[in-house]
Amino acid sequence: DAKTTQPNSMESNEEEPVHLPCNHSTISGTDYIHWYRQLPSQGPEYVIHGLTSNVNNRMASLAIAEDRKSSTLILHRATLRDAAVYYCILRDRGSGGGADGLTFGKGTHLIIQP
Amino acid sequence: DTEVTQTPKHLVMGMTNKKSLKCEQHMGHRAMYWYKQKAKKPPELMFVYSYEKLSINESVPSRFSPECPNSSLLNLHLHALQPEDSALYLCASSQGNPGGYYGYTFGSGTRLTVV
Numbered sequence: 001d002a003k004t005t006q007p008n009s010m011e012s013n014e015e016e017p018v019h020l021p022c023n024h025s026t027i028s029g030t031d032y033i034h035w036y037r038q039l040p041s042q043g044p045e046y047v048i049h050g051l052t053s054n055v056n057n058r059m060a061s062l063a064i065a066e067d068r069k070s071s072t073l074i075l076h077r078a079t080l081r082d083a084a085v086y087y088c089i090l091r092d093r094g095s096g097g098g099a100d101g102l103t104f105g106k107g108t109h110l111i112i113q114p
Numbered sequence: 115d116t117e118v119t120q121t122p123k124h125l126v127m128g129m130t131n132k133k134s135l136k137c138e139q140h141m142g143h144r145a146m147y148w149y150k151q152k153a154k155k156p157p158e159l160m161f162v163y164s165y166e167k168l169s170i171n172e173s174v175p176s177r178f179s180p181e182c183p184n185s186s187l188l189n190l191h192l193h194a195l196q197p198e199d200s201a202l203y204l205c206a207s208s209q210g211n212p213g214g215y216y217g218y219t220f221g222s223g224t225r226l227t228v229v
Contacts, residue, residue, distance in 0.1 A: 043204045043220035101147050102218055104156035
């Protein structure tokens with residue numbers, strides 16, 4: 001899977017929007033952009049994924065740049081429960097039946113201040 | 115059922131013990147995974163069972179051996195572990211094909227301590 005670059009940490013205030021950036025300049029045309037998060041002492045949790053168009057779900061929004069070399073995960077109104085490590089991961093559309101697994105980078109440690 | 119269930123949640127074992135970690139999912143997913151996570155590090159892939167075929171991360175020592183009795187169950191057998199094997203062991207599943215399209219569902223992990 002192609003490499004992604006994320007800031008090591010970010011800080012935000014409770015009840016404010018949070019924009020988590022991810023750079024993926026070597027993305028291929030068949031790579032999906034996936035986001036997971038991991039709360040303390042828990043397993044990773046799927047957040048959202050997309051290919052070209054912006055995506056929304058109950059947890060977050062994913063904004064994908066027109067050239068697809070970067071994306072932004074948007075938490076519309078952060079709560080203390082959103083404090084976690086957020087991982088941006090590229091997954092090829094084929095990915096051999098899932099046989100290669102997810103490869104995690106270091107992610108962004110999101111700190112929410114009350 | 116949209117969960118991956120891992121048992122036990124905590125395990126302490128001696129270096130001469132044999133133990134097994136269990137993982138179960140009833141979502142009809144055809145791919146299941148074992149990950150190892152050390153403190154303050156990202157998860158690292160150990161094994162994949164995809165459509166009954168095993169793929170191994172070659173850096174994983176032979177004291178870890180996976181077993182997939184059926185498409186819903188995944189075990190990780192542990193034998194003669196070392197203290198540095200102490201970690202959080204995570205199980206995950208996904209629908210499989212096409213690999214990039216579907217998300218993964220993770221269990222909450224087994225916290226393993228080797229003494």
